[in-house]
Amino acid sequence: MEREIKNNTLYFEGCSTTELAKKYGTPLYVMSETAIVEKCREIRETFLNKYERTRAAYASKAFLTLSMCKIIEREGLCMDVVSGGELYTAIKADFPAEKIEFNGNNKSIEELELAVDYNIGRIIVDGLDELSLIEEICKEKGKKINILYRVTPGVKSDSHDYIVTGKKDSKFGIPLDDEVIFPAIEQAINSAYVNFMGFHFHVGSQLHNNESHLKALDIVLKLIKDTKEKYNYTTPELNIGGGFGIRYTDDDNKKPYAYFLDPMMEKIEAFSNELNITRLEIVIEPGRSIVGEAGITLYTIGTIKDIKGIRKYVSVDGGMTDNIRPALYQAKYEGVIANKAEEAKTDMVTICGKCCESGDILIRDVKVASPERGDIFAIFSTGAYGYVMASNYNKNPLLATVLVKEGKSEIIVKRQTYDHMIANEVIPESLK
């Protein structure tokens, strides 16, 4: 367990959180290498080693730094990127090109060129005109690249609307109407510039129920069967996305990977036997589930505003700029005053950020020990979609990130300075 309490203080992966706050300043992201490695191990044991011809591509949008690329490579996973910036980060970390898969609903020509130049493993084509763009680039460069089609299976998963992606009314993926999907498949099969590997779907994120994965799988298996019958072409691969939920609060009934993957693999095996084909190579794209619970954020408490009979606002030195999720999709978190971890939770408070937005609330109604200016507040499970969604709103600098392991800490992202923030700004002659 990465979290424990000693001498009234919260420890995370053997490190005193108050010492971390003192050493690196706050607000601060703290990522447990051990917790990340443990998740990769679970994926290897319950999926990669259990089933032959499988891959796990870490969805780097959840948390990506150069160091994270190194951990993912060492743990034997592939990497899913969704932008030139993510791809560039992977390239800069010398991540093996053939293990990179490129998603995204509006890849630019420059991004596609970077992917082709670097000879990445797969491009997951997400729009009808994208294949033609790729063909042109490959023709010019004399290359051939592996592609999959991301399709929208038309299932609605049980999560916040902003993180549901598999329904038909979605900006992601190619719809499965016959007149849309089959010409696209034909183009890919006949293309001299791509190897058509198969289909990809991703139904949503933070899911605790396997129903939408299974429904989507049925729909896409039918598409694979139809493709075989229509074109005598067996797609060798299938990417079933990510979306496996984590625990933020007691409301989250987190399930192991096997809960999602075993029944899917069973269906896929049966399908392959029925069609008398070699079992498809199966790829998953977990993001949040690898890093979410591996991260905590440390803040220093400042102003406390007690509106008698209404609410006690406890302000911290970060907020929606380092964690947009509560403001964006009413995400819920738990936290504790790290230097009062053993004290009775006497006060019902609302933890708010320092940004000029009333919606800048990190946790609404949480019971904590009596808060005072200077206390350190720790919020749990902030490892996914925090650092990567951070902003400079109100010109608040981006946080530092430290990696902790067995009582040791190392900086992996330096704190942004005010000078960094204005580095790209210029005053034109007309204003001087």
Ligand SMILES: Cc1ncc(COP(=O)(O)O)c(C=O)c1O
């Ligand atoms: C295509 C795709 N794959 C994988 C993921 C990762 O999802 P999660 O972090 O929920 O595992 C996402 C997230 O939105 C996605 O859009």
